[in-house]
Amino acid sequence: MSIEIKIPSVGESVQEAVLAEWFKQDGDTVRKDEPLFVIETDKVTLEVVAETDGVLSILVQAGETVAIGAVVGSLAPVDAEAAAAPPKAEAAPEPDKAPAPAPTPPSAPAATPAPAASVDGIPLAPSVRRLVAEKNLDASQIQGSGPGGRISKGDVLLYLEHAPAGIPEAPSSPVAATDPTSAAAMEERKPMTPIRKRIAERLLESRQSTAMLTTFNEIDMSRAMEIRSLYKEAFQKRHDVSLGFMSFFVKACVAALKEVPEINAFIDGHDIVYHNYQHIGVAVGTPRGLVVPVIRHAEHLSFAGVEQAIVDYVAKIRENRLELADLEGGTFTVSNGGVYGSLLSTPILNIPQSGILGMHKIEKRPVVVDDQIVIRPMMYVALSYDHRIVDGKGAVTFLKRVKEFVENPERMALEV
Template sequence: MAAAVESTEEEVVVPEVGESISEVVIGQWHKQEGDSVGRDEEIVELESEKATFEAPAPVAGVLRRILKQSGDTAQVGEVIALIERVPGGGGSAAPAASTPPAKSAPAKPPKAERAPAPKQPEPKQTGGAEPAVMPAAARLLAENDLDAGQVEATGPGGRLLKEDVLRHIAAPQRSTPPAPQKSAPPAPASKPAPAVTVRHTPVQNADAREERRPMTPLRRRIAARLVEAQKTAALLTTFNEADMSAIKQLRKEHGDAFEKRHGVRLGFMGFFVKAAVEALKSCPELNARIDGDELVYQNFYDIGIAIGIEGGLVVPVLRDADRLSFADIERSIEDFAGRARKGQLKVDEMMGGTFTISNGGIYGSLLSTPIVNPPQSGVLGMHTIQERPIALNGQVVIRPMMYLALTYDHRIVDGKGAVTFLKQIKQAIEEPARMLIEV
């Protein structure tokens, strides 16, 4: 008589998401132990050093055990959960309990099970819709007996951050008046105290004066890359400035028609991407990289665009930028920026890149020295546009000027090449028609 087929446990492992990513932080679990899951259903959020993504269930079944809780770190390939796969479940969602073995099957001793890992406390539900709660924020809510709906969420996509909860907790402390200071006993008449006015500043809870936060995977990656660039490359920065009058006039004359036709604004970045591509063609060493003892000259132009988000800086890449129109460039950058703030960029969209452009001007930066993104050999820094007096044809005139900075790897690029590159950027920006006729 044939024995009944027993259900088996399938491992949920951290998938490979990029050749340079070795670990992730466990985010929010969308399913809890005992919940049914369908094949390829997204069950947990994973935060890597470059992006946030979802991990799917490898099979349909029941989520029996969560081995890694929200906030834990896991290596790529590590098991983070176990799913009980029910025979005959196929690819659809499984029932909440496994099918018992047939009566005719020989009895087997029960399998000893480990105690399930403690579940992550969940914020209490309120009447209205609650924001998505990040793991650290969920822990603080549970520790302070708070509902997520009571706290104002300021994170990207309406997420509730740890900072939001801390701000909410600290608010009553700020509004509570400090306790009155006890007066000191009067000094003896024989030794009068000197007339010194002492101002007592009320000290709040010592814990509120200092806060420790674990570095996010993105921030750790940024720190490592910056240190790597400083240690491995011979970085040098050269500067110039560009008169933005011609581009501003072009945008004024054709901006409305451009937006009406293409559905996107005509920004400054399109001009700088086009100018950078033309300058890279003339100075190929700035589009090269070092590989061992060899210089690799790249005959394609994948331009990274630095975008600031709440957790740090991400650099999605415009592939084959030399083949893109102004509208293609502006649409791509707008799409990158929108998805970056929502944490929806894909890892492969931030891989590679032969040259980077960073615009610190949107934050008001007048001048800075950007850092090269290894293994690239150059990065162009844009800055804020400021009206300044300049000498032009023997006259002092007021023009909208922008400082430009080029940081380059001196192991690959000589000073002459760097200065020539930046000068060509300046000429292309001040005379945009040069980019159209390729001179």
């Protein structure tokens, strides 16, 4: 008896999802726990695996929007399919089939180089191979975001979106191929993904529903870099995780939030809700958009605990295992635009939160220390806050405390 494949629930607030990509084709034999397809909602991207061994029957094609709980395919028992296989072999003897390969000329249009079936040993999904062939791409140049670096159709589309204009494309007609000014060559229209739609809605809502203001400061990263350099090997050996700068800033924010609790609070109607805990969201960029997983009770975590939480979330994002619960409940957010080379920016509030800290690129600059001009590795930091609940004094105090803690990390250990 066939087993139905349904769109799983990812949270009470999510009612539908886009079936982004099938990893298998109709009729393929799959094994238990093998990835079948990926769904995208307005909050998360989730990979769905097979509940049992079976032969796949696809009912809903990739790209369609389906309701949570909808049946998108089924798995027939492998034994039943295998039993039906021998008669097919007898009905189509090999000798009679021999002449059949002759009409291969129809496949002549596929004279373009056949795409690789795998990259670095990782197989490509049929839909990915087709798209790579259509666009005449080198799959080895595409960064995969799936499990183990698997390349998804979304990764290919993202590559095309950011790739140089010179990438060759399979010509649909001689005119389109020779006329770079044609409408088809000049523009491309794509529907927004659910996550991108949600990001757009949230950012617009944040700008319209809060009295957002940003204050800036700069941090001398010399001491933090020195400590990281001195202890990174011992830290790695003891905790089995690398020591990064994010843990310095998360711990500094936790300490500063305790001193300026309104930045850790929400406005709810005519009330202010204060939180006696620090759930710190860490913004992570993905090929499909920005997600902000939450490090819960960061006030109870060590540097190693913070770094491990971040590593775990990055792994879940890469493997499409991030759950809706991982994104909920944050009271403050830290965003590091410096990893992309940003020198200075104004982060937008992640509502209903009242504050977000923006980290930026570390750059050597001349600064005055003890009346002497010296070269130091400096980082600009920005705190965006809701001015309805946070006064300028509180915002500046918070940012100064973060600066003091990061410039002198020992203070966090001593709690002074």
